[in-house]
Every structure is written in C-alpha cells, then in structure tokens.
Amino acid sequence: MIEYILAGIVIIGIISILVVIGNNKISFVLIKIDKANEDISLYLDKKYELLERTRPIIKKELKIEEFLDGIEAYNSFKEDSFDSHNLLKSCYNELFKTLDNNEKLLKSESLNKILQELTDNEENIVGAIKFYNDTVVDYNKLVVSFPSRILTFFRGCKKLDFYNNEKRERFGILNDN
Secondary structure (H helix, E strand, O other): OHHHHHHHHHHHHHHHHHHHHHHHHHHHHHHHHHHHHHHHHHHHHHHHHHHHHHHHHHHHHHOOOOOOHHHHHHHHHOOOHHHHHHHHHHHHHHHHHHHHHOHHHHHOHHHHHHHHHHHHHHHHHHHHHHHHHHHHHHHHHHHHOOOHHHHHHHHOOOOOOOOOHHHHHHOHHHOOO
C-alpha cells in the first residue's frame, strides 16, 4: 500500500515539474515577444519622427504643398504595430521614390543626415522584426504542439501573426487548415 502512495507522489511530482518547466518556457517566450514589440514600437516612433523631419525640407526644396501627407495617420495606427509599420513603410518608399526622381535633394546636408539616420533605423527595425518573427515561430509551436498545447489552452494563448508573409510561408504547418 505504501508503495502505491509513494509511486503516486512520485508521478504527481514529475507531472508538477513538467508543468512548471512548460509554463516557464511559455512565459519566457511571451517575455521575449513583449520585448520585441517594445523595440519595434520604439524604432517605428523614431522612423515616424525622422520621416516628419524630411517633410519640410523636401517641401521647401521642391516648392510643393503636400508631401507624405499619409504619415499624419500614424498616431491613429500607433496601437497596431502591424498597421503602423505598413504605413511608415509606404511613406519610406514614397520618400525614396521622390529622392530618385529629384537628385538635387541629395545636395542638402541636413536631409542626408536624416537619411543616414533613417537607414540605420531601418536596419534596427528589420532586426527587431526578425527577432519578433523568430520568437513567434517558437511561441506558435508551443501553442499547437503537445503537451504544451494543454498549458497554452488553459492560459488562453492564441497563435500570433508574423510581420510578413515570408514566415507564414516557411512555417505553413502552423497555420490553421
């Protein structure tokens, strides 16, 4: 009889240890995702600020009334980093299209300084998004695989989206079918 009680205690102990380890793994991945989101948000705010600084210079040099007017919607998209990223990405592309069509703009020292900061910031955004996407892959694996699926179910965890389609295609097995 004592052997059964000890065996039950050992089994419950092992299950408890596995639950704690699994829960810590999920918590760690969620912390990494939060950190990546913070970094992305900071870099997007910096990109917005830099794009805003280019507007008066380009308007003055090209003698135009409107330039990157769509960027004004950034504050309404700020809560959704996917939408704000897409908005700023299109403004960034519009800026460089304008620069390609008007090479005289590149003679402005202040604009070149901003462009260098934008380039550096863009590299930071790409790195932060890669870290986010890689971490989301790990998280989504936990959400859909056994036995962590049980823990994520009780924690109310749902699969997360990626920043671009590249990860969705590479890890299609994680998509709902």
